[in-house]
Amino acid sequence: MAFYKFSVTVDCRMDKQNKIIVVGIGPGNPDYIVPKGLKTIQGAKYLVGGKRALADFAQAGQDTCAITADIPGVMAFIRDRLPKADVVAMVSGDPGYYSLLDALRREFAPEQIEVIPGISSMQYAFAKIALPWHDATLASFHGRVPQPEAIEYKPGKILGMLTDSQHNSHTIPQILLEHGWPADARLYICSRLSYPDEAIYTCTMQDAAAKPLVTHGIIIAHE
Structure with a gap:
C-alpha cells in the first residue's frame, strides 16, 4: 500500500x-x-x-x-x-x-x-518665548482648579497654565499672588497661538490686569 x-x-x-x-x-x-x-x-x-x-x-x-x-x-x-x-x-x-x-x-x-x-499649545507657547520647559510645572485652570501645591510659589519655579473664561489672564495672576508669587514675577500671556492673529503679552504679575483679557489661552509665569 x-x-x-x-x-x-x-x-x-x-x-x-x-x-x-x-x-x-x-x-x-x-x-x-x-x-x-x-x-x-x-x-x-x-x-x-x-x-x-x-x-x-x-x-x-x-x-x-x-x-x-x-x-x-x-x-x-x-x-x-x-x-x-x-x-x-x-x-x-x-x-x-x-x-x-x-x-x-x-x-x-x-x-x-x-x-x-x-x-501641544503648551509646548508651542514655551517655544515661542524660547524658554526650556523640562523643569516647568504644568497646571490647568481649564474647567478645573489646580491643587494649591501645583501653583504655589517657590524660588526659580516656572509655571505653565491652561486658562478658560472664568480663570483667565486677569483672575489667575490674583490667584498666584495669593499663593506667594512676587508682584514683579514675569508673565507671558499667550492668545490665539499659531494663528495669524497670535498675541503674546509680556508683563509683571501686578500689571496683568492692564493687558487685554485672554480667556482660552496659555499663561507662563516665572521670576
Whole structure:
C-alpha cells in the first residue's frame, strides 16, 4: 500500500483588528500638524473631531462626527463603526495632554487605541518665548482648579497654565499672588497661538490686569 504525504500550510494570523487612531493636530494652525497625522486623517473612512478641525481637515466622502458635549454620542459613533474600519479621532494639541484620549481609554481597551502625537499649545507657547520647559510645572485652570501645591510659589519655579473664561489672564495672576508669587514675577500671556492673529503679552504679575483679557489661552509665569 502506498502512502502519500500532504503538506498543508495554515495561516494562523488573526484578522487585523481595527483601531481608534487618535491624532494630535497641533495648536490650531494646520501648518503644525505632523505629516503622519495628516496622512492618517486624509485616508480615514470614519473621522471624529471638533467642528473647527472637521472644517479644516475633513474631505468629501468621509463619515464624520463632531465632538460636542455629548461624549456618549461620540463613543456610540466610534463603537458602531469600529468593526468596519479604523476610526480616526482628531484632538487639538497632543493627545496625551487633556484630550479625548482619557474618555476613549475608559470605553475601549488600550490595545484598540493608537496615538499619533502632536504639538501641544503648551509646548508651542514655551517655544515661542524660547524658554526650556523640562523643569516647568504644568497646571490647568481649564474647567478645573489646580491643587494649591501645583501653583504655589517657590524660588526659580516656572509655571505653565491652561486658562478658560472664568480663570483667565486677569483672575489667575490674583490667584498666584495669593499663593506667594512676587508682584514683579514675569508673565507671558499667550492668545490665539499659531494663528495669524497670535498675541503674546509680556508683563509683571501686578500689571496683568492692564493687558487685554485672554480667556482660552496659555499663561507662563516665572521670576
